[in-house]
Amino acid sequence: MDQLTTLLRGFGSRSILHQQAIVQSLGIPANDYISIDLLNELGPLTAGELANKTGLSTGTITALIDRLEKIGYARREKDPNDRRRVIIVPTYDDREEIKQAYQPLDKAMKELAQEYSEKELELINQFLAKAVSVLDDQLQTK
Amino acid sequence: MDQLTTLLRGFGSRSILHQQAIVQSLGIPANDYISIDLLNELGPLTAGELANKTGLSTGTITALIDRLEKIGYARREKDPNDRRRVIIVPTYDDREEIKQAYQPLDKAMKELAQEYSEKELELINQFLAKAVSVLDDQLQTK
Numbered sequence: 001m002d003q004l005t006t007l008l009r010g011f012g013s014r015s016i017l018h019q020q021a022i023v024q025s026l027g028i029p030a031n032d033y034i035s036i037d038l039l040n041e042l043g044p045l046t047a048g049e050l051a052n053k054t055g056l057s058t059g060t061i062t063a064l065i066d067r068l069e070k071i072g073y074a075r076r077e078k079d080p081n082d083r084r085r086v087i088i089v090p091t092y093d094d095r096e097e098i099k100q101a102y103q104p105l106d107k108a109m110k111e112l113a114q115e116y117s118e119k120e121l122e123l124i125n126q127f128l129a130k131a132v133s134v135l136d137d138q139l140q141t142k
Numbered sequence: 143m144d145q146l147t148t149l150l151r152g153f154g155s156r157s158i159l160h161q162q163a164i165v166q167s168l169g170i171p172a173n174d175y176i177s178i179d180l181l182n183e184l185g186p187l188t189a190g191e192l193a194n195k196t197g198l199s200t201g202t203i204t205a206l207i208d209r210l211e212k213i214g215y216a217r218r219e220k221d222p223n224d225r226r227r228v229i230i231v232p233t234y235d236d237r238e239e240i241k242q243a244y245q246p247l248d249k250a251m252k253e254l255a256q257e258y259s260e261k262e263l264e265l266i267n268q269f270l271a272k273a274v275s276v277l278d279d280q281l282q283t284k
Contacts, residue, residue: 003267004251004252004255004263004266004267004270005248005251005252006183007267007270007271007274008251008270009157009179009183009244010180010183010274011153011154011157011270011273011274011277012153012154012157012158012160012161012179013157013161013179013180013183014180014274014277014278014281015153015154015155015157015158015277016154016157016158016161016179017180017196017197017198017277017281018154018197018277018280018281019154019155019158020197020198021197021281037151037154037155037158038152038155038156038159041148041151041152041155054159055159055160055162055163056159056162102151104280105276105277105280106147108276108279108280109146109147109150109273109276110146110147112269112272112273112276113146115272116269120265121146123262123265123266124146124265124266124269125145125146125149127254127258127266128146128149128150128153129149130254130257131153131251131254132149132152132153132156134247134250134251134254135153135156135157135159135160135247136156137250138160138246138247138250139156139159139160139163
């Protein structure tokens with residue numbers, strides 16, 4: 001069980017390094033762009049929701065969005081369902097350079113997945129989903 | 143399988159945020175300390191080995207070690223086995239504030255692990271070890 005927490009922390013550290021390498025290779029000025037990659041996963045959110053999800057302060061989020069907007073990686077839009085709300089729409093994941101940057105890792109992880117049966121993958125996916133939700137809880141209590 | 147890569151990326155993003163929150167709560171000046179957390183996992187390494195493992199340039203590593211040394215989180219020592227080599231010894235993981243900062247996450251992950259049988263945990267550990275090694279390969283080709 002100690003091995004598990006070491007592995008999870010080790011996986012986290014390497015994810016940080018991998019994202020840092022991507023950010024550097026793309027020449028994105030704000031290194032802290034890495035901290036809102038989950039904007040892409042969670043879809044358009046308001047700045048307040050993003051602050052809540054990331055555990056970052058709203059001030060930090062505002063500065064981040066400003067930087068991302070400047071380089072065309074996100075934009076602020078009025079929520080079509082509620083014109084009084086402003087949502088942050090991620091626009092980076094469709095970009096060719098982002099796709100290409102993640103492509104080697106995605107390919108290698110898909111090759112790894114092929115070593116496992118469907119049933120085994122189901123267990124691994126279920127575990128990872130729960131681990132993600134544990135991290136979410138931790139972030140929201142910060 | 144797409145779900146797996148999304149989960150792995152999602153886990154990575156949240157690890158980044160979690161480490162950022164820890165760094166902030168500790169008031170560590172260099173935010174990029176997070177990028178060498180694996181120094182703790184891999185034990186004393188030379189600056190060159192650490193650059194290789196992290197995919198960071200030796201210049202970046204030198205500046206990082208300087209900052210960590212300044213706040214007492216690492217120190218440079220002569221390798222006892224080869225006095226011509228200088229190794230970087232991590233000294234942060236024994237610190238009470240670091241232990242306490244990781245404690246709630248470790249506790250929650252151990253609780254999660256208890257939902258699984260020994261055999262299931264073995265599969266999950268084995269998968270995570272392989273995923274870590276995939277990330278290592280990616281970092282070394284950067």
